[in-house]
Amino acid sequence: MTYDVAIVGAGFSAIALTINLLDILPPEATIAVIGDDPGFGRGTVYRTEFYLHRLNVPAARMSIFPDQPDDFTDWLTSRGKAVSPDAFASRGDFGLYLRDRLASRLRAREHRARLDFVRAKAVSCNDGQGDGISFVLDTGGSLRARTVVLALGVGSAGLPVASDRVSAAARGRIIENPWTMGWLSHVGRNNAICVLGSGLTMIDQVLSLRARGHRGQIRALSRRGLVPIPHLDRRSEPVAVDLPDGAELSQVLHALRRSADDVADWRSVIDGLRPKTQALWQGLTMAQRSRFMRHAMAWWNIHRHRIAPDVHRKFQALVADGTVEVEAGFLSGIHDDGDGVRVEYRPRGSQNATTFIADLVVNCTGMEKAGIRHSPLLRTMCDLGLIRIDELGLGIVVDKTSRVLGDTQLQNAGLFAVGALTAGQFWEITAVPDIRVQAKRIAKAISAELHVAEGRATRRA
Numbered sequence: 001m002t003y004d005v006a007i008v009g010a011g012f013s014a015i016a017l018t019i020n021l022l023d024i025l026p027p028e029a030t031i032a033v034i035g036d037d038p039g040f041g042r043g044t045v046y047r048t049e050f051y052l053h054r055l056n057v058p059a060a061r062m063s064i065f066p067d068q069p070d071d072f073t074d075w076l077t078s079r080g081k082a083v084s085p086d087a088f089a090s091r092g093d094f095g096l097y098l099r100d101r102l103a104s105r106l107r108a109r110e111h112r113a114r115l116d117f118v119r120a121k122a123v124s125c126n127d128g129q130g131d132g133i134s135f136v137l138d139t140g141g142s143l144r145a146r147t148v149v150l151a152l153g154v155g156s157a158g159l160p161v162a163s164d165r166v167s168a169a170a171r172g173r174i175i176e177n178p179w180t181m182g183w184l185s186h187v188g189r190n191n192a193i194c195v196l197g198s199g200l201t202m203i204d205q206v207l208s209l210r211a212r213g214h215r216g217q218i219r220a221l222s223r224r225g226l227v228p229i230p231h232l233d234r235r236s237e238p239v240a241v242d243l244p245d246g247a248e249l250s251q252v253l254h255a256l257r258r259s260a261d262d263v264a265d266w267r268s269v270i271d272g273l274r275p276k277t278q279a280l281w282q283g284l285t286m287a288q289r290s291r292f293m294r295h296a297m298a299w300w301n302i303h304r305h306r307i308a309p310d311v312h313r314k315f316q317a318l319v320a321d322g323t324v325e326v327e328a329g330f331l332s333g334i335h336d337d338g339d340g341v342r343v344e345y346r347p348r349g350s351q352n353a354t355t356f357i358a359d360l361v362v363n364c365t366g367m368e369k370a371g372i373r374h375s376p377l378l379r380t381m382c383d384l385g386l387i388r389i390d391e392l393g394l395g396i397v398v399d400k401t402s403r404v405l406g407d408t409q410l411q412n413a414g415l416f417a418v419g420a421l422t423a424g425q426f427w428e429i430t431a432v433p434d435i436r437v438q439a440k441r442i443a444k445a446i447s448a449e450l451h452v453a454e455g456r457a458t459r460r461a
């Protein structure tokens, strides 16, 4: 059969879109969700069961539905887990909320579109020139759909060093994807750990290590050594920033600094910019975007993607007692060193390389860019001309309606992307408050193109 819609991916983006489609498509429509995730619907981030893995967005902003802001806090209350709207709930609870909301749609069997979950990874596809796009699954089967939405998330970015600078013998001591949490149970109590990256994933992994009884030395290495800044215990209201029309990047940054000087806390200025961020990004030239990424992105990320205050306090206590050291430097190689690995790097500002001997290296650098390198499916789609890599390598080229722009003109199929893959067009599109809006818009666009005739849904040409 040919499905009306296939969603490839099984994280928040896929589930938000599925729920919106179930709410809007006629019962004759058919939807398939292809996902390889054991925590179906919770993706990489929300299937954790560790309480200290907390949301970094206040509960009041984490509803799946942009027009029902209390939906998540109401759900928490109904489960006896009421929190204040400004609090940071656990990510595991958010995952359960997603599954609950999906389950409530699934129960209305007769009134909704058909939905099939296909537990598989889509590894390849055809050129989409026939009746839709046909995907090859790693389970051996195939699946075809007339409209496809790519919801693949970020994937692992690979090590931040050339592969010939990593000795084969050292590879067994490198955890390339820490989200397969199983690696934690193989860590010795006093093992020395080198974490590559100093962002949200690093903090998650450090706290997980501690909770599992690890007491050894941890060194986090990243190019700038910047760590996410905490939210305040009491949130201040966002303040709208006055920006001149067509402002240059430097003018925007100046305006931000000026506004921050005028308020009690700079966070309210960053939060006030949020509704304008996508439009600001779209107004920048490619050269300006590239400059922003080189010089300001790391700073922007730590100010913008903040962490829960008590998570920050726990992490800082580990820094203060010397358990964790965060260092700015450039990784130059990872080599076998008998019982461990020798991590070679040049500290920022120094001419000389130095080394850290570790039992394990954990790569936590993956979440910055989606890219396509990690995904055989996306590489195939690129070779076939179905998708194009965006100029800054953030993801793939989409228009402002999230429609994928490839080299090939698809005749009978529609192709959209949601989430981090679309960062080249939207920039701020990795967190729930932005993805939920995008998912709703895509669902509406798909619904408008579906033509229901004689009890069967087809795609309008």
Ligand SMILES: Cc1cc2nc3c(=O)[nH]c(=O)nc-3n(C[C@H](O)[C@H](O)[C@H](O)COP(=O)(O)OP(=O)(O)OC[C@H]3O[C@@H](n4cnc5c(N)ncnc54)[C@H](O)[C@@H]3O)c2cc1C
Pocket (backbone or CB within 6 Å): 008, 009, 010, 011, 012, 013, 014, 034, 035, 036, 037, 042, 043, 044, 045, 046, 054, 055, 056, 057, 120, 121, 122, 123, 151, 152, 153, 154, 155, 200, 201, 204, 367, 375, 377, 418, 419, 420, 430, 431, 432, 433
């Ligand atoms: C540590 C951390 C904490 C975060 N905390 C928050 C937070 O508190 N609030 C917030 O709003 N955002 C948070 N984020 C951002 C988060 O990434 C998004 O909220 C959200 O999880 C993105 O969902 P996604 O579905 O786009 O991607 P993912 O969650 O990565 O899901 C993509 C899914 O697609 C599957 N997939 C990939 N390729 C294929 C294929 N070929 N075939 C089939 N399946 C495939 C993957 O296995 C995965 O299950 C956090 C991110 C990190 C790293």
